[in-house]
Amino acid sequence: MKVGIFGTGVVGKTIGAALVRRGHDVMLGTRDAHKKMEEKAADAESVSFHDWLGKNKKVRLVTFAEAAAHGEMLMNATAGHASLVVLATARPADLKGKILIDIANPLGPWADGQMELFVANTDSLAERIQRAHPALRVVKSLNTVAAHIMVNPAGLAGGDHDVFVAGNDPEARDRVTRFLRDEFGWKTVIDLGDLTAARGLEMILMVWLKLWAAFGTADFNYKIAR
Amino acid sequence: MKVGIFGTGVVGKTIGAALVRRGHDVMLGTRDAHKKMEEKAADAESVSFHDWLGKNKKVRLVTFAEAAAHGEMLMNATAGHASLVVLATARPADLKGKILIDIANPLGPWADGQMELFVANTDSLAERIQRAHPALRVVKSLNTVAAHIMVNPAGLAGGDHDVFVAGNDPEARDRVTRFLRDEFGWKTVIDLGDLTAARGLEMILMVWLKLWAAFGTADFNYKIAR
Numbered sequence: 068m069k070v071g072i073f074g075t076g077v078v079g080k081t082i083g084a085a086l087v088r089r090g091h092d093v094m095l096g097t098r099d100a101h102k103k104m105e106e107k108a109a110d111a112e113s114v115s116f117h118d119w120l121g122k123n124k125k126v127r128l129v130t131f132a133e134a135a136a137h138g139e140m141l142m143n144a145t146a147g148h149a150s151l152v153v154l155a156t157a158r159p160a161d162l163k164g165k166i167l168i169d170i171a172n173p174l175g176p177w178a179d180g181q182m183e184l185f186v187a188n189t190d191s192l193a194e195r196i197q198r199a200h201p202a203l204r205v206v207k208s209l210n211t212v213a214a215h216i217m218v219n220p221a222g223l224a225g226g227d228h229d230v231f232v233a234g235n236d237p238e239a240r241d242r243v244t245r246f247l248r249d250e251f252g253w254k255t256v257i258d259l260g261d262l263t264a265a266r267g268l269e270m271i272l273m274v275w276l277k278l279w280a281a282f283g284t285a286d287f288n289y290k291i292a293r
Numbered sequence: 294m295k296v297g298i299f300g301t302g303v304v305g306k307t308i309g310a311a312l313v314r315r316g317h318d319v320m321l322g323t324r325d326a327h328k329k330m331e332e333k334a335a336d337a338e339s340v341s342f343h344d345w346l347g348k349n350k351k352v353r354l355v356t357f358a359e360a361a362a363h364g365e366m367l368m369n370a371t372a373g374h375a376s377l378v379v380l381a382t383a384r385p386a387d388l389k390g391k392i393l394i395d396i397a398n399p400l401g402p403w404a405d406g407q408m409e410l411f412v413a414n415t416d417s418l419a420e421r422i423q424r425a426h427p428a429l430r431v432v433k434s435l436n437t438v439a440a441h442i443m444v445n446p447a448g449l450a451g452g453d454h455d456v457f458v459a460g461n462d463p464e465a466r467d468r469v470t471r472f473l474r475d476e477f478g479w480k481t482v483i484d485l486g487d488l489t490a491a492r493g494l495e496m497i498l499m500v501w502l503k504l505w506a507a508f509g510t511a512d513f514n515y516k517i518a519r
Contacts, residue, residue, distance in 0.1 A: 273414075274497050291514070
């Protein structure tokens, strides 16, 4: 499948690399592809983007608009505060009817070691994206888990933990559910219904960050015991 | 131990009944004990308060202020919007140095089937209570789980799921952790650190409500897979 991923951070790179390994045709969208391609500074994973791309030659680095045009399925892996700006650079015809898996979190400013969300409680980033692009089929998913677990749930606790989907289009939720199962091996994808459920899925980041601090690792995930 | 519980809803009743069965000396605080005692209307569990009290004679129904005076440990099981008003009726000397396990959630108004919290993101109900009563040792806990699971975690998935504590006093968090293990049988109590973690623990209610709707039951809980 042709997949267009917005964002070249840890999430975009991890998912892009995993999908090309699975034989998919992946374009990674960024603001300035030429500049990004030459980026030599080491990132959080101690690898420059330039070196990463050298090891993942099948991932094509393009503009956001080109990634949007390319993808039959789209994935938003941008920083939350940039998501709406990025999506506004796509041609409307390139978004129409497509599924966007929204992985972004509405991370706001940090102050005194405390994080806050720039949207929460009565609205969500996913709903803002959906309102700005009514012809997109936005499905919130994967944003509750660290990047390495997104693409390899089996690597944690034998895969016995959960991921969620929320979106206004039931058929889109089903397609994303199958995609997560088939491509990454998620055993349990919990359908939380319409996109208002994205509020909770984004707010749970405030728990995730405290767990991360308490455990000293991002190697954990939620499981709903039933 | 002498325990003072604020609130006579499902949470207050469930915890009160469980603690008297364990031999504790429990007072349940309410606004007007005489009126509450005679309440004949069936509640959400199809039992009137009058009948419930008849079956749980060892639980003593008193005013909020009397429950505060009685308890060596205090528990806030009021509706979130009432918590500060209720605690203001206690004599300051009856709160000083005591642990308050804050189980309340800041449930705001419902509109169009959507819930919102009346405090979230940059503050929490637990922090408001702590600021209003600096001499209390507020520990947020148990608010992430249905009442019947609070007192009987073993009844769900063999007890293989988690509860959290957050509070500014490490010794108070440790005491609550032991209390939850010893009295109710919680296997894993995750310490999330200071009371700012209550923000996430309250915001996760937005996920809980969607899970409740999706599953059609409150018989579930979070486990952190590691």
